[in-house]
Amino acid sequence: MNALLNPRKRIAITLLLVLLAGCGAMGWQPAIDPIAPQPVNGFVPGTVTAGEQLASAGNCASCHTIAGGPPFGGGLGLETGFGVVYSTNISPDPQTGIGNWSEPAFARAMREGVARDGTQLLPAFPYTHFTKLTDDDVRALYAYFMTRPAVVQANRPDTLRFPFNVRALQVGWKWLYFKPGRFVSDSAKNADWSRGAYLAEGIAHCAACHTPRNRWGAERADAPYAGAPLDGWLAPALNAANPAPMPWTQQDLYTYLRKGESELHGTAAGPMADVVHEGLAKLPDSDVLALATYFAAGNGSAALQAAAPTALKLAMSRRLVDKGRETEPGANLYLAACATCHYSPIAAQGSLSLSTALTSTDPSNFIQTVLQGVGGHGAPGPYMPAFAAALTDDDVALLAGYLRHTRSDLPAWPNLPQAVAARRSTSVSTP
Ligand code: HEC
Ligand code: HEC
Ligand code: HEC
Structure with a gap:
């Protein structure tokens, strides 16, 4: 076998084996003994x-x-860029879950991303x-989890490519990118903040979607909340780089996070x-307000x-x-398909001139909104039909170009038809 490999490959493989052995030794974590399933009534109801x-x-x-x-x-596949990781059964079934x-x-x-049997877990979790x-x-x-109904459903193995499927290597990743430890408050800030x-930083993991990641899938420490692509959407920046025409004040953030709508956004x-x-729906108002306080303090909205x-x-x-633009590409389509709902003589939001769907650096959210619509599924709140079947890629591209041009001073988005085609082929998933 060795004779078939050139010296460089041999060196690379030797190095990889040394790395694996090192990570294996450093990353070895003992199994924690299994326990007998716990009686459901053994937990304090308030804790549940x-x-x-x-x-x-x-x-x-x-997830x-x-x-x-x-x-x-469990069983939801998450594409990591290195292959698919499936979420696990976290119901209290003792054989297939975590009972x-x-x-x-x-x-x-x-806290540490290590399973009961000592296996290193991947940061998709x-x-x-x-x-x-x-x-x-x-x-x-x-x-809470120990008192849910048990689900008998075996976990699916991941499809990560070598060497990413070698879980011991996660130790190296953790050493580089993971800071374990409890939340530490900033003593200069008040209790609400x-x-x-x-x-935000713990349970709600806002940064998992809103912070860009490096090539190894770690959130970039140098760009907290700077905005990131996500399953064909764009999670906009929540820091001072946020592209909304109106600043996100604490009150706006509160209304948006509580109701899913903000009048000026x-x-x-x-x-x-x-x-x-x-x-967030189950959190009390005080917690949602606290989230709004935290983000409003970090996004420069006071200065704006x-x-x-x-x-x-x-x-x-x-x-x-x-009016008067009927001959511009996209204008007629907008007037025919959209303006019945998006024409408002009194409100700017209704006519889309306050939306980050049009002011972001890329058109992902505009395209997704038009293809998929808003709301629906019988849920209360605003509703816009999905236009995926009614409009071609070129139609959506024309609308994006026209609205970007008329609703902002920002440069035109390039390659719009390709961008629409790419979004159409991305299935929607919600991590
Ligand atoms: C963004 C998706 C995502 C979210 C949100 C998420 N998980 Fe997971 N979780 C995963 C994935 C994927 C795995 C499997 C990781 C692996 O295979 O290494 C996992 C693994 C786990 C495991 C290890 C189970 C085992 O059998 O090894 C536990 C425990 C767990 N999650 C609990 C939770 C809890 C509790 C929450 C909510 C507070 C949560 N997860 C939220 C994706 C998620
Ligand atoms: C699962 C990924 C995900 C998580 C987790 C997440 N977001 Fe988002 N967020 C998005 C995406 C995608 C958008 C863009 C969709 C849209 O504008 O409707 C968005 C939009 C927003 C916006 C609107 C920004 C703008 O200017 O248009 C705010 C504000 C926001 N998120 C705050 C938060 C906060 C606060 C948290 C944590 C409590 C959070 N997000 C967690 C994916 C996520
Ligand atoms: C039946 C009414 C209706 C029609 C027709 C309609 N929309 Fe909407 N649209 C809505 C509602 C309601 C919302 C959510 C409330 C809001 O954001 O204004 C929305 C939201 C949007 C948003 C997201 C704004 C944001 O950031 O919240 C975009 C972009 C958009 N529509 C574009 C279009 C385009 C382009 C068309 C034509 C192809 C169209 N809409 C047709 C009702 C409609």
């Missing part, structure tokens, strides 16, 4: 309720449940955020709709307040711009 809120804020169900499948049975995990085993998984949880919150989550920071769609309507009236005036001036 607290766990339910946390599980909701942590979006555990979105650990397949469409139409039993809650927490024989003790609380310390569960806590180690949440956001333990990198859950590590910040308090002991009480981890205990509450444990109580701290609570918001604790929720728009509606939560795609993966963010799940975050609001399923994730002075310019806000001018920004609003500009947006308002862009709401009645379609």
Whole structure:
């Protein structure tokens, strides 16, 4: 075999083997003994309720449940760029779920990304955020999961390519990119800010979607909340680089995170709709307000307040711009298919001039919104039909070009028809 490889390959393979042996030795974690399934009534009801809120804020169900499948049975495939990782069964079935995990085993998984049997877990599971949880919150989550109905459903093996499928190598990844440890507050900040920071950085893992990742899949420490692509959507920047024409004040953020709509911004769609309507929905108002406090403090909105009236005036001036443009490409299509709903003589948002779907650096969210619509599924709230079947890629591209041009001063988006085709081929998934 060796004779068939050139010296460089031999060196590379030797190095990899040394690395593997090193990681294997350093990363060896003992198994934690299995326990007998616990009686459901052995948990304090208040703890179980607290766990339910946390599980909701942590979006555990979105990742650990397949469409139409039993809650927490696992099996949802997450594309990592290195292959697909499947979420696991976290119901209390002792054979196929985590029913024989003790609380310390569960806590180690949440805090260090190590399974009960000592296997290294992959960061598609956001333990990198859950590590910040308090002991009480981890205990509450444990109580919640141990009191769910057991689901008998075997885990699916990942399809990661070599060497990414060698779990011992996760030790190297963790050494480079993972900071274990509880949340530490900033003593210069008030209690509301701290609570918001604790929720955002820990259980709600906002950064998992809103912070760009490096080539090894780790959130970039140098670009917190700088915005990131996600399953064909764009999770916009939540820091000072946010592209919304109007600043996101604490009050705006609160309304958006609580109701899924903000008058001066728009509606939560795609993966963010799940975050609001399923994730944060169970949190008390005080927690949602705390999240708003935390993000409003970090996005420079206070400094932008002075310019806000001018920004609003500009947006308002862009709401009645379609008359007389009938010959421009896209204008007629807009008037025929969209303007019945998106024509508002009094509001700027209705005519799309306040939406980040049109002011972001890329057109992903505009395209996704038009293809998939907004709301629906019988849920209350705003509704826009999906146009995937009614409009061609060129139609959607024309609309994107026309609205970007008439609703903002920003440069035209390049290669729009290709961008629409690419979005159409991306299936929607909600991590
Ligand atoms: C973004 C998707 C995502 C979210 C959100 C998520 N998980 Fe997971 N989780 C995963 C994936 C994927 C794995 C499997 C990782 C692997 O195979 O290494 C996993 C593994 C686990 C494991 C290890 C189970 C085992 O059998 O090894 C536990 C425990 C767990 N998750 C609990 C939770 C809890 C509790 C929450 C909510 C607070 C949660 N997860 C939220 C994706 C997610
Ligand atoms: C039946 C009414 C209706 C029609 C027709 C309609 N929309 Fe919408 N649209 C809505 C509602 C309601 C919302 C959510 C509320 C909002 O954000 O204004 C929305 C939201 C949007 C958004 C996201 C704005 C944001 O950030 O919240 C975009 C972009 C959009 N529509 C574009 C279009 C385009 C382009 C067309 C034509 C192809 C169209 N809409 C047709 C009702 C409609
Ligand atoms: C599962 C991925 C995901 C998670 C987790 C997530 N977001 Fe989002 N978020 C998105 C996407 C995608 C959008 C764009 C969709 C849209 O505009 O409707 C978005 C949009 C937003 C917006 C609107 C920004 C703008 O200017 O248009 C805000 C504000 C926001 N998210 C805040 C948060 C906060 C706070 C958290 C944590 C509590 C969070 N998000 C967690 C994916 C996510």
